[in-house]
Amino acid sequence: MIDWVVTESSNRMDIKLGFARVLEEMRAYVRTTLAGTVTINIYHETYGQEPKTSLTMSANNFEISHINGQVIHYNYVGLPTFYATDLPGSFPTGGAPANPVQKAKLLYLLPEAARSSVLEEKFTEELMRYDGAGSVTLSDYTCLVNNYSHTCHSVGLNLASLARPLTAIDYRTYAATLAEGTPDKLAIAARC
DSSP states (O other): EEEEEEETOOHHHHHHHHHHHHHHHHHHHHHOOSSOOOEEEEEEESSSSOEEEEEEESTTTTTTEEETTEEOOOOSOOOOOEEEETTTTOOTTTTTOOHEEEEHHHHHHIIIIBBBHHHHHHHHHHHTTTSSSSSEGGGGGGHHHHHHHHHHHHHHHHHGGSOBBBOHHHHHHTTTTTTTHHHHHHHHHHOO
């Protein structure tokens, strides 16, 4: 299990360090495990075991199959904005299913950020903003998420068992293979 305790009393540094540790544990699991699943728990209280949000992640490519025991699908629709204040209270707890907004926020915050250092850095930057008003417009990063497998192939990484997260240089390497003026090339240039 991978556990992240984030509460109303967690300061920004607690959240930043916890986030970095969770992503590193996720990456280590995918790098070193050939099969099986691991549970990622977000504990919303320091004391006691509940409530929590649980994600079931496969060793294959950070694939999340369940949130709180409910089967999910990777169909991002109407991507919302993630606010730093979403932690910890806006995620479903116990056996509650995730609604589409919660699902998108959780999947971008954890598996998508574990796959991409660009997303990790953006989330970290916004979680650490001193005014507490940090946010990530998830739709701005759709291009990186949608071109994950193409980027892995272009830089020679095994997407099923990623040896390291993708970097801005990796995305730019992939973008260099695209025709000038294509939407993906422009979007990658804007984010990387």
